[in-house]
Amino acid sequence: MAKKSRTYNSSLNLLSSFGKQMITLILGFVSRWFFIKILGASYLGINGLFANIISVLSMADLGFGSAIVYSMYKPLAENNERKLAALLQFYKRVYKVIALVISVIGFSLIPFLKYLVKLDTPIEHIEIYYILFLANVIISYLYSYKMCIITADQKDYLLNIYSFVFTIIQFVLQLVVLFALKNYIVYLVVQILCSFANNVFSSRKAVQHYPFIINKEKLSSAEKQEISKNIKSMFLYKIGGVLLNNTDNILISTLVGTITVGFYSNYSMIVQSIDTFARMFFSSINAGIGNLSVSEDIEYQFKIYKIVDFIAYMIYGFCTVCLFILMGDFIELCYGKEYRLETIICALIVINFYIPGIISANSVYRNATGMFKQMKYLLIITSFINLVLSVILGIKYGLFGIFLATGVSRLLTNVWYEPMILYKKYFHHRIREYIITHLSRDVILILVLVVVNFTCKICRHLNIVSFLVKTIICGATTLLLLIIIYWRTEEFVVLRARMKGKIVKE
Secondary structure, three states: OHHHHHHHHHHHHHHHHHHHHHHHHHHHHHHHHHHHHHHOHHHHHHHHHHHHHHHHHHHHHOOHHHHHHHHHHHHHHOOOHHHHHHHHHHHHHHHHHHHHHHHHHHHHOHHHHHHHOOOOOOOOOHHHHHHHHHHHHHHHHHHHHHHHHHHHOOOOHHHHHHHHHHHHHHHHHHHHHHHHOOOHHHHHHHHHHHHHHHHHHHHHHHHHHOHHHHOOOOOOHHHHHHHHHHHHHHHHHHHHHHHHHOOHHHHHHHHOOHHHHHHHHHHHHHHHHHHHHHHHHHHHHHHHHHHHHOOOOHHHHHHHHHHHHHHHHHHHHHHHHHHHHHHHHHHHHHHOHHHOOOHHHHHHHHHHHHHHHOOHHHHHHHHHHOOOHHHOOHHHHHHHHHHHHHHHHHHHHOHHHHHHHHHHHHHHOHHHHHHHHHHHHHHOOOOHHHHHHHHHHHHHHHHHHHHHHHHHHHOOOOOHHHHHHHHHHHHHHHHHHHHHHHOOOHHHHHHHHOOOOOOOOO
16 A cells, blocks of 8 residues: 555656646746846846855755655654654754854855946845845745655645645736836745745645644654764765855856856756756655665665666756757747857756756665765765866856866766765665666767757747747657667666556555
8 A cells, every 4th residue: 555655646746746847937937038028137147146145055954854854754654653743843943043044144145245246237235135035045944844744755746736826926926016116126025925825835734734743742862863963964965965056156147247147047947947847756756765765675676776767867868958959049039149158058058957867866866765974975075176167167268167167077976976886885786887878878868969950950940930840850859769769678668567657666
């Protein structure tokens, strides 16, 4: 029954997340179009820069959320309500402290904003905009602790309806603000209010389904020590991940200019939206993999890992080809030719999307199996290399250098080290098979990209009709080639037998 539930919950999570994200994506593009037309590129750059700063501040989380979710897998399987309530109460206390820390650090950065924002024409009220961004994230930390039990129990679909509703409300209200007031402050206030309402309703839903979480239980000293061990390991990984993934806009604003952040943010919005879609699958199975790690033997887990790894390649390989061929045209059609970046810059953006994407299976198993300790220094080293290279190459080559540094730093570290540790310490297999498999997949994808790009050359003039035709040709050709090439592979044979979402054994 538990195994069937894993598949059922994974499927519901995937479907509901897909629907929610599809609406969010469409509304996001429409909202951005009006934002650019009404407020302009300067405000778009500020929006992207402050979002990045807030993301960096979120590393005060210390990896605590991931460690707590991991700690809930076993008590959920055992239906241990006392332990779950104690974990949530502990989580609540810690997150209040984290919110305070973020507030202090966040406000202390205000005097330094003038060094980060570089605009030809200064904009007033920069500090107010930043404080509103800061307020939004602080509020979320005060409420989000209750929702983690829903994530650990594979029932994110319970929350997706609220996210869907408040996304639409926010979209409508912000459009009204843009047209009627043309006021960025009110625009951000609407965002805060909708985020607050979403958190409140989601928290109530968590209490509704798990009423015992409001019980005043306490963790024992031994239980706190165990969580602390995971947090210490996850903390370093968390810092590295935040610095690696959320400093580009800060570096671009400082080294190149804040308006360039706005240009890049159009591309990053597309890439992040596609990445969110892609990671829905991995998020939906994360708790199921965690359950497998305590209920199935290693060899069976390894078989599932190889299937998940193959799915990651198929998803990210397909998206990489389509993004490279279509993204520039899409930006030009939506926002204008002046917002289009050079092809080589687009290529680097897509490569930086592909590299972490194809190792998604490793991330899933690292989080689900609690292998934080073995990889705790990895992203710290990666982010350090990235930061040094970004400054050196960014000063010399601008945008190209910053994006090149990100790709190089990943290739030098977590692309090979993370799977090596997973294979050696957890699966007890040799890494050679993994390396050969992934290198061959990379070569095949490059050949597919060349063929598809050549095929799409028939669409010579850029307009809406030709773009739609090009999109269909690109998507269909890429998918067809990948299916033909991998049809008889072991992973595809197993995957075909489980096309109804049966990713875990039933």
